Amino acid sequence: MFSKFRNATDKARKLAIEHQNCLLPFIPCFRNLINMVEQQNSSSKVQASYELCRKTFTPSGAPLSSSAIQKLCSLLDTFGPADVGLKEENRDDRGHGMLGLNRLSSVARWAQPITYVDVYECDSFTMCIFCFPTSSVIPLHDHPSMTVFSKVLYGSLHVKAYDWVEPACYPKSKEPGYPAVRLAKLTVDKTLTAPCETSVLYPKRGGNLHCFTAVTPCAVLDILTPPYREDAGRKCTYYHDYPFSAFSRGNGAEIDDEKIDDLAWLAEIDTPDDLYMRQGAYTGPAVQV
Numbered sequence: 001m002f003s004k005f006r007n008a009t010d011k012a013r014k015l016a017i018e019h020q021n022c023l024l025p026f027i028p029c030f031r032n033l034i035n036m037v038e039q040q041n042s043s044s045k046v047q048a049s050y051e052l053c054r055k056t057f058t059p060s061g062a063p064l065s066s067s068a069i070q071k072l073c074s075l076l077d078t079f080g081p082a083d084v085g086l087k088e089e090n091r092d093d094r095g096h097g098m099l100g101l102n103r104l105s106s107v108a109r110w111a112q113p114i115t116y117v118d119v120y121e122c123d124s125f126t127m128c129i130f131c132f133p134t135s136s137v138i139p140l141h142d143h144p145s146m147t148v149f150s151k152v153l154y155g156s157l158h159v160k161a162y163d164w165v166e167p168a169c170y171p172k173s174k175e176p177g178y179p180a181v182r183l184a185k186l187t188v189d190k191t192l193t194a195p196c197e198t199s200v201l202y203p204k205r206g207g208n209l210h211c212f213t214a215v216t217p218c219a220v221l222d223i224l225t226p227p228y229r230e231d232a233g234r235k236c237t238y239y240h241d242y243p244f245s246a247f248s249r250g251n252g253a254e255i256d257d258e259k260i261d262d263l264a265w266l267a268e269i270d271t272p273d274d275l276y277m278r279q280g281a282y283t284g285p286a287v288q289v
Contacts, residue, residue, distance in 0.1 A: 045083045046285045049075055049127065049223070050120055057225040059123040061145050061203075064225075069147075069200060072223070076151040076198040079221060084119065084129055085284030086153060086219055112136060115280040119221075120287045126227040127287075131280065132157065132214035139272050140211040140239045148201045148224045152194045155218025159199070161188035161207025162241070162264065169255075171247040171265070179240075181247060181265035184209065191215055209239060209266065239266040
């Protein structure tokens with residue numbers, strides 16, 4: 001009985017090896033097919049985003065319907081790092097993901113750059129990615145007459161954002177040596193950790209002036225509509241925020257004393273010297289125009 005069982009086992013093992021040898025030439029093809037399917041799945045998200053943006057946005061920045069905003073947010077909510085060419089297992093504290101950038105020397109690690117990656121840009125919108133090393137900062141800046149969709153792809157990002165107080169409110173008097181400031185109200189002060197919902201800011205609400213600080217290595221997919229364009233009045237301006245107590249109470253809008261802690265005076269500044277940003281290569285699915 002045992003010898004029959006052993007013979008049957010040996011025969012089965014031999015057949016299995018033969019079948020395995022027959023399949024070996026096809027394994028690379030199977031792998032390529034799997035990769036192709038995965039790429040198509042990712043490509044469909046990037047492509048679907050592009051097509052939805054192309055149908056929805058205009059160069060003039062026409063008002064967006066709530067249904068159009070919700071539709072794009074729902075799509076962006078499904079995005080992960082792999083959908084734009086970032087590989088989670090290869091992320092490190094440089095914040096570069098898999099963008100083909102050379103490793104920084106230990107001497108230069110104190111000045112780790114934020115990596116900016118163009119995905120697509122036209123007159124109606126810009127689609128881009130920011131990859132942050134830990135503790136890196138994009139200083140407080142505005143988005144004049146723009147709507148911005150932001151999706152954290154991985155990691156944790158702290159967002160501090162303001163909107164202007166309306167009507168415009170300025171200090172009662174400008175003392176010599178003090179910067180020109182305008183009153184703003186704090187609307188967002190929280191940490192976003194992936195996976196999380198897409199954030200949206202609008203021309204006059206939702207935190208149009210914001211600052212990003214990387215709590216951990218992280219990446220953000222941004223869609224801006226219409227894009228920055230200086231000759232159309234959409235110039236990126238940087239600001240410094242001062243506590244409300246730094247200046248005398250201004251005239252203009254009525255101020256609720258109970259909400260003073262949420263108010264700040266914003267002063268325009270030049271592009272900060274310590275804003276260290278570099279261009280990265282986009283390695284995700286190509287947009288088919």
